[in-house]
Amino acid sequence: MQNLITHIKKHVTLSEAETxxxxxxxxxxxxKKKEFLLQEGNxxxxxxxxxxxxxxxxxxxxxxxxxxxxFALENWWLSDYMSFIMQTEAKxxxxxxxxxxxLVVEHHKQEELFKQLPQLEKYFRIMTQRAxxxxxxxxxxxxxxxxxxxxxxxxxxFPKFVQRIPQYMLASYLGITxxxxxxxxxx
Amino acid sequence: MQNLITHIKKHVTLSEAETxxxxxxxxxxxxKKKEFLLQEGNxxxxxxxxxxxxxxxxxxxxxxxxxxxxFALENWWLSDYMSFIMQTEAKxxxxxxxxxxxLVVEHHKQEELFKQLPQLEKYFRIMTQRAxxxxxxxxxxxxxxxxxxxxxxxxxxFPKFVQRIPQYMLASYLGITxxxxxxxxxx
DNA sequence: GTTCTTTCTTAAACTAGCTTAAGTTTTTTC
DNA sequence: GAAAAAACTTAAGCTAGTTTAAGAAAGAAC
Numbered sequence: 391m392q393n394l395i396t397h398i399k400k401h402v403t404l405s406e407a408e409t410x411x412x413x414x415x416x417x418x419x420x421x422k423k424k425e426f427l428l429q430e431g432n433x434x435x436x437x438x439x440x441x442x443x444x445x446x447x448x449x450x451x452x453x454x455x456x457x458x459x460x461f462a463l464e465n466w467w468l469s470d471y472m473s474f475i476m477q478t479e480a481k482x483x484x485x486x487x488x489x490x491x492x493l494v495v496e497h498h499k500q501e502e503l504f505k506q507l508p509q510l511e512k513y514f515r516i517m518t519q520r521a522x523x524x525x526x527x528x529x530x531x532x533x534x535x536x537x538x539x540x541x542x543x544x545x546x547x548f549p550k551f552v553q554r555i556p557q558y559m560l561a562s563y564l565g566i567t568x569x570x571x572x573x574x575x576x577x
Numbered sequence: 578m579q580n581l582i583t584h585i586k587k588h589v590t591l592s593e594a595e596t597x598x599x600x601x602x603x604x605x606x607x608x609k610k611k612e613f614l615l616q617e618g619n620x621x622x623x624x625x626x627x628x629x630x631x632x633x634x635x636x637x638x639x640x641x642x643x644x645x646x647x648f649a650l651e652n653w654w655l656s657d658y659m660s661f662i663m664q665t666e667a668k669x670x671x672x673x674x675x676x677x678x679x680l681v682v683e684h685h686k687q688e689e690l691f692k693q694l695p696q697l698e699k700y701f702r703i704m705t706q707r708a709x710x711x712x713x714x715x716x717x718x719x720x721x722x723x724x725x726x727x728x729x730x731x732x733x734x735f736p737k738f739v740q741r742i743p744q745y746m747l748a749s750y751l752g753i754t755x756x757x758x759x760x761x762x763x764x
Numbered sequence: 765g766t767t768c769t770t771t772c773t774t775a776a777a778c779t780a781g782c783t784t785a786a787g788t789t790t791t792t793t794c
Numbered sequence: 795g796a797a798a799a800a801a802c803t804t805a806a807g808c809t810a811g812t813t814t815a816a817g818a819a820a821g822a823a824c
Contacts, residue, residue: 475703526658
């Protein structure tokens with residue numbers, strides 16, 4: 391839980407007692423590689439924080455193929471937000487790519503946390519704003535660059551991350567076929 | 578300003594005095610069709626709320642063509658969030674498509690507002706979560722559907738909105754050429 | 765250390781969506 | 795209400811990225 395506490399304290403203040411209260415309302419779990427935190431059709435009950443490891447979010451498209459829309463590394467929050475905030479059926483799967491340690495903030499406990507620790511409103515406002523800002527930029531890249539350019543951009547921005555995932559997952563995230571990715575690498 | 582007040586009161590409580598304080602920290606402006614609220618390279622100084630009218634956000638791509646990434650209708654917030662929260666150079670333009678009435682929450686005043694009216698943290702957390710949730714779904718559509726399917730989906734979801742904008746703007750938003758959109762309509 | 769499974773590569777045929785270019789229709793301006 | 799500007803259409807040729815299919819390499823499991 392230490393990563394999260396440190397992360398929160400960068401943005402708002404938390405007393406010892408408050409930290410304890412927070413900790414007691416957040417579960418920490420180990421998720422094995424390939425294990426699911428969420429499956430399509432279920433209701434997304436929690437917001438997940440990656441303490442250690444790597445998660446992916448994907449859906450199964452019309453052709454039955456997995457389409458990855460997001461990864462989550464250490465210190466990132468991940469959730470199917472539409473399902474989480476509306477408590478409706480999820481459209482996505484969330485699965486561990488590596489054995490991971492994940493913090494689980496359940497929906498009903500989050501409400502309680504906001505009541506007791508109002509400064510968390512600010513923390514989550516800032517986190518969501520950042521995520522949203524990142525997503526605006528990601529749309530820009532989607533529109534602006536060809537698949538090939540997007541691939542080269544991704545590799546140059548996150549060279550270490552590329553080592554950590556199989557190529558077919560990168561292809562899926564970039565919205566191209568593994569065959570085409572293979573061709574791009576050859577060039 | 579009434580639309581915004583009503584909108585906020587759906588999510589948090591505001592006393593008379595608080596409403597007054599809020600109003601005094603938010604500017605209301607008229608923006609004429611084609612007028613800019615933000616241009617690329619400037620720092621995005623405000624978060625904009627559409628009381629009436631229609632805005633678009635776009636950037637100029639490598640080929641010199643305008644690429645629309647978002648529209649904002651009545652009761653929507655719009656901003657280049659990366660520029661707004663980091664106070665760095667904007668990558669986008671924000672421009673009025675129709676004569677509009679827009680509320681302007683400036684960056685430095687927002688800080689003050691959060692201090693005086695902490696319940697606004699909650700309001701903006703909820704708004705940003707919604708925007709982010711919508712953007713996760715939009716990525717899904719981007720990955721899942723062909724351009725043609727995306728066009729048909731958009732028309733079926735927002736038939737009235739389609740009437741309100743020129744076709745070339747819809748084409749731009751969908752990431753296709755106006756020529757191709759014209760072909761799709763014919764089918 | 766052999767077998768099974770998962771991941772990656774190569775290459776040829778194919779298609780969704782783009783480019784170019786010219787013409788038509790609609791909207792704006794004076 | 796005529797002229798200019800902006801928006802839309804049509805069609806032919808083109809290209810980025812897909813599909814299909816088969817084989818090679820690497821990792822995991824026993």
